[in-house]
Amino acid sequence: MGFKKGRLLIYMLIAAVFAIAVPSAAHAEPSYAKYGKIAMQETANKYPDADIIDYKYEGHFTxxxxxxxxxxxxxxxxxxxxxxxxxxxxxxxxxxxxxxxxIEELRG
Structure with missing residues (x-):
């Protein structure tokens, strides 16, 4: 195998690894996701006439x-x-x- 063909093969292998690995990492759900869904559902239940327009995870605490x-x-x-x-x-x-x-309301 010539130098150019070997180099092309290496580039193709690297591209294949990224094509497989990157999408799976991008779609991994964070550990707090199930609790985030609960937070949104409980908030929607308490405030049925309001729309949730933003969301932030503040962290895990003891x-x-x-x-x-x-x-x-x-x-x-x-x-x-x-x-x-x-x-x-x-x-x-x-x-x-x-x-x-x-749920605590943050006004003012």
Whole structure:
């Protein structure tokens, strides 16, 4: 095999690896995604006349010995106003099951 053909083969192999690896990494769901869906659903239930227009994951926190907290900030628009809410999702540390959801309004 000549130098040019070997070089072409290497470029083709590299392209094939990127074609396979990059899309799968781009579509991987973050670990907090299931809790984000819960945060959005609970917020939509509490504010049925408002639209959720923005969403931010604020992080994973230790709540106490048996629970952790997943925290989200959502921005809503409804009834001619925009406002934020912070959603606290408390999760059993050992099982990952949701134990409590609290929503606090952020006005002003």
């Amino acid at each position: 709540a106490d010995g048996s629970r952790t907290e997943e925290r989200f900030k959502l921005w809503l628009r409804g009834n001619g106003a925009e406002f934020g809410v912070r959603v606290h999702i408390f999760v059993a540390a050992d099982t990952g099951q949701v134990r409590d959801v609290r």
